[in-house]
Amino acid sequence: MNMPPSKEPYDGYCGTSYAAKMLGISVGTVQGLVEKNDLKAWKTQGGHRRISLQSIQDYQRRHNLAPASMMQGEDRLRVLVVEDDENTRLMLQANFDQWGLPLDAVMYSSAMEALLDMPSLQPQVLLTDLKMPNVDGFEFLKTLSTHNLFSNLAVVVMTGMSPQDVQAKGGLPDGVQMLQKPIDMDWLHGFFDALMSVRQINRRARQVA
Template identity: 45%
Template sequence: MASLSTPACCGTSKAAELLQLSVGTVQSLVDKKILLAWITQGGHRRISLESIQNYQLQQQKLPALERLMSERLKVMVVDDDAVTRHLLQDTCLSAHPHVDCCAMSSAIEALLHLPVFKPHIMLIDLLMPKVDGWELVKRLQQNEDFSKLQIITLSALSLAELKDRGGPPVGSRLIAKPVDLGWLRGYLVGLLAPQAWA
């Protein structure tokens, strides 16, 4: 039986599940002292359930405008073709006032910026030099911090050509190039519904 002096707590993964955030974000909240946490003798991090509940209440009490301003949908475009890259970025930015979009010219550049920008959605060209779209998607799916990331892969290859290369990456949504910009705008606007991408 637990001691009455022991506060109710949970691990980082459970806290992330309760808050609907990534493990990395929860760790950041702990580092900023927003969530109360401590390390057990066994070396495990424990987070106070009371501090989790308090954080949830604070988020619910945010004024509507402040909440909207904090809930921006972040999109990252990764394409080595400059014209396509900028066209997709402009389309994303013009889709809705609460969409942020950055554009990267390579998978390596994208991987370097991911921890800073923290996108909710990535548009990834499959055919890129050095590290291609298949490899980038694989690396993303191996990282728990990006478990909620929505991945859209882009390709001008025919279905037969894609099949020869092993098909589109599992867990991604394949869109043919050139991208239907009207569809992209509608897709982003639809995702701005409350909690759709949190």
């Protein structure tokens, strides 16, 4: 796998989690397609695999695969979840599926991998843990707060830390919601419902204007 041609934009690439979501397959299957050169990919100096979005679209066309719902229109809520605990990720995904809400979630165990994918994914909601290996949630949010995507992003922190411990670590950026673990799924369901209602109101206002 080589470095991308300099003429191609960095956000023309995504990570394996996002590629798996686009193709409707597992991360392991995506890695297999990369090894067989069915998908064009390279690795960053930190070892994170980047996959060409164009090669994913080419693969979809070759195999007559319909684009994933998360790539279609603005009706569905794009949610990015950063959580290093697999059981928590599985629990969240199971609840999202059960709710039947028009949302698409991409799960990440690594804050760095999620940060690299944000220009491609353009999420509207971020759910993130705070205590994670390598880049923790505090560093992640600090870095993200300097990005232009942050201004339109609804952020919920999921943590077992007390409010006092969070403040001792420097606190959270303005506007970030804090949700204590174990996660109150009824609260989270209501949060998504409220976001979707606001989006519908804004969409109607734009249509009338």
